[in-house]
Structure formats: C-alpha cells, structure tokens
Amino acid sequence: PRACIMMTSKQPPGITDGFSGTIGNTPLIHLKSLSEATGCTILGKAEFMNPGGSVKDRTALGLILAGERSGLLRPGGTIVEGTAGNTGIGLATLALARGYKCIIYMPDNQSQEKVDLLRTLGAEVYCVPVVPFANPKQYYHQAKARAAEIEGGYFTDQFESSANYQVHYDTTGPEIWTQTEGKVDAVVFAAGTGGSIGGISTYLKDKSDGKVQAYLVDCQGSALYNYVTKGELKGDGRSSVTSGIGIARITANFAKAKIDGAFQADDYECVEMVHYLLRHEGLMLGSSSGVNAVGAVKLARKLGPGHTIVTILCDLGQRYMTQIYNQSFLEPLSLWPSAKAL
Numbered sequence: 001p002r003a004c005i006m007m008t009s010k011q012p013p014g015i016t017d018g019f020s021g022t023i024g025n026t027p028l029i030h031l032k033s034l035s036e037a038t039g040c041t042i043l044g045k046a047e048f049m050n051p052g053g054s055v056k057d058r059t060a061l062g063l064i065l066a067g068e069r070s071g072l073l074r075p076g077g078t079i080v081e082g083t084a085g086n087t088g089i090g091l092a093t094l095a096l097a098r099g100y101k102c103i104i105y106m107p108d109n110q111s112q113e114k115v116d117l118l119r120t121l122g123a124e125v126y127c128v129p130v131v132p133f134a135n136p137k138q139y140y141h142q143a144k145a146r147a148a149e150i151e152g153g154y155f156t157d158q159f160e161s162s163a164n165y166q167v168h169y170d171t172t173g174p175e176i177w178t179q180t181e182g183k184v185d186a187v188v189f190a191a192g193t194g195g196s197i198g199g200i201s202t203y204l205k206d207k208s209d210g211k212v213q214a215y216l217v218d219c220q221g222s223a224l225y226n227y228v229t230k231g232e233l234k235g236d237g238r239s240s241v242t243s244g245i246g247i248a249r250i251t252a253n254f255a256k257a258k259i260d261g262a263f264q265a266d267d268y269e270c271v272e273m274v275h276y277l278l279r280h281e282g283l284m285l286g287s288s289s290g291v292n293a294v295g296a297v298k299l300a301r302k303l304g305p306g307h308t309i310v311t312i313l314c315d316l317g318q319r320y321m322t323q324i325y326n327q328s329f330l331e332p333l334s335l336w337p338s339a340k341a342l
Contacts, residue, residue, distance in 0.1 A: 019097035022051045023061050024171050028179045028310065033280040034297055039305025042296045044313040045176065048285070052090040054315035055172075056083075056244075059195055060090030062167030063156040064098065077152040078103060082143035084192070084244040085114035086315055087158050092121035103150075105143040110243060113319045133249055159193045165253045168199025176200065176310050177207050185307040186213040188263070188295040190245040190288055191224055194254025196312060205258045213303075216262040217295025219270065222246030224254070228262035241267050241324060241335065242287040244314075265294035267335055271324055273297075274317060275339035284317035287324050 016022050028043040035042045047055035063081075067073030078101040079091050088104040095102040104118055108127040118125045128139050135141075140159065147155035158164050176184060187204060189197040201214035218225035219242040223235040227250065235248050247254075265273075274290035277283045285293075292311040299309055323329050330336045 019051060020061055020094060023057045024050070025175060026050060028176070029281075029283075029313065031277070031281060031293070031296075033276070034293065034300070038297055038300035040300035040303065041308040042293075042300060043180070043308065043310045044283075044289070044293070044296075045172070045310060046313050048289075048313055048316045050090075052086075052093045053319070054086040054090065054286075055196060055312055056086035056314075057090040057093075058167050058171060059087055059158055059164050059193070060094050060156075062163040063158060063161055064091070064094055064100075066161065066163035067154050067156065073100070073154040074152055075099060077101070077154050078147075078150050079156055080105075080143050080147035080150070080153055081156045081158060082106070082138075082140040083158065085110050085118070085319070086244055087156075087193075088118050088123060088125075089114065089121065091156065092118055092123040096122060103143070103146060105139040105146070107139050111320050111323050113321060114243075117319070158195070160252045162252065164193055164195030165198040165202075165256050168196050169203045170199075172196065173200040173203025173207070177204060180308060180310065182208070183308055184212055184310050186215065186299055186303060187310045188215040188217050188292065188299045189312055190217050190219060190242075190265075190291045190295070191254055191257075192245040192247060192288075194247075194251045194257060197259070198253045198255075198257040201258045202256060213260045214258055215295065215299050216257075216259050217265050217291055217298070218262060219246040219291050220264065220266045223248040225262045225264050228259055241330075241333065242270055242291060243320070243323075245288045245291060263295050263298045265291045265298075267333070269294045271330060271335045272337045272339055274324055275337040278317070279339050283313065284325075285313055286315040286317055286320050288314040290324075 026046045026049045031042045050057035080103045082105045092102045102123040104123045105126045107130045147153035191197045204212040221238040221240045223233045226232045270290040296311040
C-alpha cells in the first residue's frame with residue numbers, strides 16, 4: 001500500500017489523507033537488461049510514480065511540513081522556490097491541495113513542458129537567465145529575495161533546508177532497506193540539492209553499520225565528481241543537457257552525504273542510456289534517471305557480478321520531449337543515440 005510520509009493517516013487502510021497521502025512507498029523495478037549485462041541485480045526506485053511525477057514530491061512535502069510545523073508557512077501563505085522544475089511541480093501541486101499560493105523562479109534553459117505544467121498548476125513562474133551562483137540575479141537568490149518581500153512569503157530553500165535531507169532519511173532510505181530485505185550492497189545517485197544522496201546514504205550506512213556502499217554519479221560540467229575524488233570543487237567547463245542535477249557548490253544537504261566514491265556520466269552516455277531503457281525496458285525516463293542508470297552500470301562493473309545495486313528513476317521522459325527525445329535538438333549536439341548496446 002502507498003502510505004503518507006511523515007503524516008499519520010486517520011483513514012482506513014487503502015484510503016489516503018488527500019494528495020499528500022499518495023507520496024512515497026514507490027516500488028523497486030528490476031532492470032533486467034542492465035542486470036543481465038552486468039551480472040548484478042540492478043534495481044530502480046520508481047519515483048516517477050509519485051503523484052506529481054518525480055522524486056521531488058517527497059522533498060516538496062518535507063519542505064512544506066517543515067514550514068507548517070515551524071509556523072513560518074501560515075494558512076493562505078505563499079510558497080517561493082528556485083528550482084529546475086520538478087521541486088516546483090511538487091510544491092505547486094501541494095500548494096493547490098493545501099491552500100497556498102506558489103511562486104517559482106527557474107533557469108531559462110529548462111524544458112517548455114515543465115514551464116507549461118507549472119503554469120497549469122497555478123504557479124507564478126519566472127524564467128530567468130542562467131548566471132553563476134555568485135550573481136544576485138541567479139534564480140535561487142531571486143526566489144529568496146522575493147519571498148522576503150511578500151507578506152506571508154515562505155522560501156522553502158530546497159538546497160539548504162535540512163528538511164530535504166530528512167525526508168529521504170526518514171522515508172526513501174527505509175523503503176529501500178525494507179524492499180531489498182536488507183540485502184542491498186550499494187546505491188548510486190546523481191546530486192542537485194544533495195537531499196536524496198545525503199539522506200539515503202546516511203540512513204543506509206547507519207542501518208547496515210557502514211556495509212552499504214554509496215556512490216555519486218555526476219553529470220558533465222558539475223564540480224561534485226572532482227570534489228569527491230580530488231577534494232577540488234572544480235567543474236570541467238562544459239554545459240549539459242541534463243536537468244536538475246549537477247552543481248558547483250556544496251549544499252548543506254550534500255555535505256551530510258556519506259559517499260565512498262564517484263563516477264562521471266557525460267551527455268552522450270546519458271542520452272544513450274535513456275533511449276536504451278526505452279527500447280529494452282519500456283521505460284521512458286528523464287535525463288537524471290539516465291545519469292543514475294549509467295552510474296548503476298559503472299558501479300556494477302566496479303563491484304563485479306553478484307551484487308544488488310539500487311538507484312533512483314527520478315521522473316518520466318514526457319517532460320523532456322523537446323530535448324532528449326527530440327532528434328532536431330540532439331543531432332546538432334552529436335547526441336542522437338544508437339541505443340543498441342551498453
């Protein structure tokens with residue numbers, strides 16, 4: 001059964017307390033093609049099955065509940081966030097369900113599908129130019145400033161709020177442990193805010209007395225791979241077609257992660273993987289899921305056959321039809337895939 005996270009249901013079994021009660025307890029999917037190719041059992045946690053369509057529904061609910069409990073988010077208040085899209089979609093949906101207004105600032109290089117969905121959900125959306133984090137016009141800073149200007153404004157702060165880390169420690173990590181009957185050997189995730197990798201890695205390390213290994217898989221252009229492997233917070237200067245992952249700073253959530261090592265996944269590997277999973281598993285996934293699956297294969301080959309590896313399938317590909325599933329978008333970047341083999 002699907003259960004409400006961090007909330008006690010007053011309903012009979014099988015009935016949820018509204019929209020919020022449908023978030024969490026997503027299944028693990030055995031990725032047969034990846035497992036057969038590596039000799040490991042590779043499992044993808046189907047976070048696209050959350051009601052808002054992504055893993056960020058958990059984050060959104062955790063952030064909102066934290067605001068309600070602290071008294072900073074009051075009835076009829078306005079939720080404000082800076083996001084590449086999925087956290088905003090989760091927040092906008094929950095805002096409708098719980099009686100709040102929602103304002104979203106996002107970089108202007110995100111898919112039109114996400115922008116359109118946010119506006120359909122009633123969010124006030126501002127797409128702002130992509131600039132370095134140090135620039136006050138960066139979308140995070142604009143969102144934070146806007147929240148401070150509004151009476152009843154609440155900046156959910158997904159990058160730095162411990163509620164992000166905590167929701168994955170309290171829910172996603174325990175679900176993985178229970179679903180694998182404690183037989184998970186390793187997990188691997190990309191990072192944007194760092195909430196998932198922070199909360200899940202720490203929970204599984206705590207639960208297994210450090211036996212479960214945790215790895216980062218980082219998209220091209222991000223600085224986290226070099227940080228984990230060399231102690232240098234330095235990217236490679238490339239942009240990426242991926243969305244919602246990769247960063248050039250250490251967030252409070254990522255700082256809590258317990259990581260054993262890291263891999264890189266470039267755009268070519270990511271795009272190849274999402275098309276491979278579509279053709280061989282029937283799963284039409286987004287770019288961050290592709291990076292995660294690339295990481296799972298690399299980790300399986302590092303550990304050798306016989307291990308159980310879990311990653312996250314973050315969202316579905318319908319939000320990226322104009323990008324990673326669009327031949328006219330990919331061909332000029334030399335990224336149109338063959339998707340024939342790993």
